[in-house]
Amino acid sequence: METKKNQWIGWVYLAPAIILMLVFMAFPLIITTIVAFRNDYRIGFGLLQLVYPADGFDGIQSYFAGLNYGFGAFRTVFKNEYFWSYYMVNTLIIVFVSVPLTITLSLLIAVALNSIKKLQKFFQTIFFMPYVTNSIALGMVFAVMFGSNPNGLINSLLISMGNNAIDWLGAATDGNSSALMIRFTGMAVLIIYIVWQALPFKILILLSGLQGIDKQYYQAAQIDGTSKFRTLMRITVPLLSPQIIYLMITSFIGSFKEYNSVVALFNKDGYPVTGANIPYFGTIVLYIYNNVVMMPHVASAAALILFVIILLFTGLNSWISNKFVHY
Amino acid sequence: MDIRLENLTKIFSEKDSEVRAVDNLDITIPSGKLVGLLGPSGCGKSTTLYMIAGLLNPTSGKIHFGDQDVTELAPEKRGIGLVFQNYALYPHLTVRQNILFPLQNMKVPKAEALERAQKVADLVDIGNLMNRKPKQLSGGQQQRVAIARALVKSPDVLLLDEPLSNLDARLRLQTREEIKRIQRETGITTVFVTHDQEEAMSISDEIVVMKFGVEQQKGAPQEVYNNPVNKFVAKFLGTPPINFFNGEVKNGGLYIGEERILDSKLPNQEVCVGIRPEGFEVAENGSLTVKVEQIEYIGRDKSIVATNPNSENPTFRFIIDADIKGVEVGKYLKGNIKPNKCFAFDKTTESRLQ
Ligand SMILES: Nc1ncnc2c1ncn2[C@@H]1O[C@H](COP(=O)(O)OP(=O)(O)OP(=O)(O)O)[C@@H](O)[C@H]1O
Ligand SMILES: [Mg+2]
Numbered sequence: 001m002e003t004k005k006n007q008w009i010g011w012v013y014l015a016p017a018i019i020l021m022l023v024f025m026a027f028p029l030i031i032t033t034i035v036a037f038r039n040d041y042r043i044g045f046g047l048l049q050l051v052y053p054a055d056g057f058d059g060i061q062s063y064f065a066g067l068n069y070g071f072g073a074f075r076t077v078f079k080n081e082y083f084w085s086y087y088m089v090n091t092l093i094i095v096f097v098s099v100p101l102t103i104t105l106s107l108l109i110a111v112a113l114n115s116i117k118k119l120q121k122f123f124q125t126i127f128f129m130p131y132v133t134n135s136i137a138l139g140m141v142f143a144v145m146f147g148s149n150p151n152g153l154i155n156s157l158l159i160s161m162g163n164n165a166i167d168w169l170g171a172a173t174d175g176n177s178s179a180l181m182i183r184f185t186g187m188a189v190l191i192i193y194i195v196w197q198a199l200p201f202k203i204l205i206l207l208s209g210l211q212g213i214d215k216q217y218y219q220a221a222q223i224d225g226t227s228k229f230r231t232l233m234r235i236t237v238p239l240l241s242p243q244i245i246y247l248m249i250t251s252f253i254g255s256f257k258e259y260n261s262v263v264a265l266f267n268k269d270g271y272p273v274t275g276a277n278i279p280y281f282g283t284i285v286l287y288i289y290n291n292v293v294m295m296p297h298v299a300s301a302a303a304l305i306l307f308v309i310i311l312l313f314t315g316l317n318s319w320i321s322n323k324f325v326h327y
Numbered sequence: 328m329d330i331r332l333e334n335l336t337k338i339f340s341e342k343d344s345e346v347r348a349v350d351n352l353d354i355t356i357p358s359g360k361l362v363g364l365l366g367p368s369g370c371g372k373s374t375t376l377y378m379i380a381g382l383l384n385p386t387s388g389k390i391h392f393g394d395q396d397v398t399e400l401a402p403e404k405r406g407i408g409l410v411f412q413n414y415a416l417y418p419h420l421t422v423r424q425n426i427l428f429p430l431q432n433m434k435v436p437k438a439e440a441l442e443r444a445q446k447v448a449d450l451v452d453i454g455n456l457m458n459r460k461p462k463q464l465s466g467g468q469q470q471r472v473a474i475a476r477a478l479v480k481s482p483d484v485l486l487l488d489e490p491l492s493n494l495d496a497r498l499r500l501q502t503r504e505e506i507k508r509i510q511r512e513t514g515i516t517t518v519f520v521t522h523d524q525e526e527a528m529s530i531s532d533e534i535v536v537m538k539f540g541v542e543q544q545k546g547a548p549q550e551v552y553n554n555p556v557n558k559f560v561a562k563f564l565g566t567p568p569i570n571f572f573n574g575e576v577k578n579g580g581l582y583i584g585e586e587r588i589l590d591s592k593l594p595n596q597e598v599c600v601g602i603r604p605e606g607f608e609v610a611e612n613g614s615l616t617v618k619v620e621q622i623e624y625i626g627r628d629k630s631i632v633a634t635n636p637n638s639e640n641p642t643f644r645f646i647i648d649a650d651i652k653g654v655e656v657g658k659y660l661k662g663n664i665k666p667n668k669c670f671a672f673d674k675t676t677e678s679r680l681q
Pocket of ligand 1: 339347367369372373
């Protein structure tokens, strides 16, 4: 009796969380899935259209025949001329460039921070600043730094060293830079921005991981005459592997969903200012957002596609990392 | 190769205080011997060991290995093997990789390294566990891996920091024998840190007793036990511990209360009398009277917990022959004191008088 009563109380305690989860996670997930397979989503019909035939309701016989479900929305996504060449490719570039870069950099910074005694707290604070700063504000700062006109911070530096100004973000109106060049420099700046913004949290996690490593391992290594590099690769990295793998999985997922940074640096369409309305810097989530008002079923389909990609990739990721966590 | 510590001092300074962890330590560790560094917790044993290893820099003083002054030498150049208190085995590496680790740093060719690792692993009897991770080993096995890792580079000096403290009683006994055997077989000058006097006494060729960073006494274990220079050393060595009484020297005799237990040539004064548990011989007309409170049998011997109005502690312990009759709880018992098991200490300086 006692245990039953306790279970009952347990459920009561969990209820708020479960109800919120159901309302805000499970329900939208289910609706999104259903909507994604709706061929003829009708704006303004709300949830009603999930069961409402396209041609109106005229008797039970024609009811099921009238429901129009299928892969139409998915076809729309795949047929979009920019989906593969921009939205998907950009997302993959962001994922596979920024994540390894961020983790390597944050590891090196964390190790360096951990090894200094004086000013450690000071530098820790400096590195943590981006984390507590609004990302849109940061984006604006970056946009100014990488401004296209000769007054941009980086451009002024380049000019002072005798180089030409570069249209980093494709924001110049003269349209001198080639499309490929703009896409390249723009993505480079975008990745710098993403990496820089992602560093603080990772440094924090790795630093606390480092501080949890027994100093005696390092003393033992020192007595055995282990070089700095070998100590990093053979001792620090393996002992931090739980944290590194946690960061890898979460940041792979996070960067598949990259959106903020694009909006902050460019605009909500991912277009450069020059050139046609081509989403040079679009990501999958950007595509989802841009379709969610006018074509919710297409947005839902894209969201499902992203969901499946992330699911597969995370599965692969944790399968691989299980082989690399050493203890 | 012998190790000489000259006026070795280590002061840890913090904001508003400083700790003299090691104070003017002046000892020589003879070549090829096993020396036990012994003292209560916090007396600076690990600090001394880490200074010998080079992991800590002495505040002042010098360290010599043989003819060489190594005070300023980096740890990896000193040719030492160190076994840490909790072994510090790399958890992600197998036993083999752990033992190979120092050799890989020294760029020993692979075949030779493997051979040396196997040899040293066999020496400490873990040759069949080479593919396990440290987590899959018992405490004693881990400790032997740590010793193997320290030995594999053929160090000139082996340093052990309380290597047995994590083991259970039986394993501790077994591994300390093993350490002694390995040390004897390899002939490496070894320093062994412990706060367990029994451990130090049983395997050391020589012991150094420390208190608050200051050396109290050094010598062969039995010699230090038989002739402690002060009350601290007398108290620290021996289980069960020595018993202390408030005593007095008068009329050419050593008195506890009004009972004259031994002759004494000391000038008249109040003293602290220490009697080892085995120093009490039950006798009909013995010189010291105690009241028996409790009797414990420990194998062949009988241990009595007794009281006496002049005892420093409420109760004390004597070990007597189990065959002796007439020992009963609640009764008084008389006995003579063996002169070589009884010491007199100065009341204030605590140094040995008799
Ligand atoms: N890094 C440090 N900073 C400040 N004080 C220290 C430091 N390391 C040790 N001490 C102090 O120095 C003294 C000696 O420490 P040490 O570790 O040598 O003791 P120990 O004899 O090894 O004790 P135990 O048997 O408990 O290991 C202690 O009082 C300790 O508090
Ligand atoms: Mg210690």
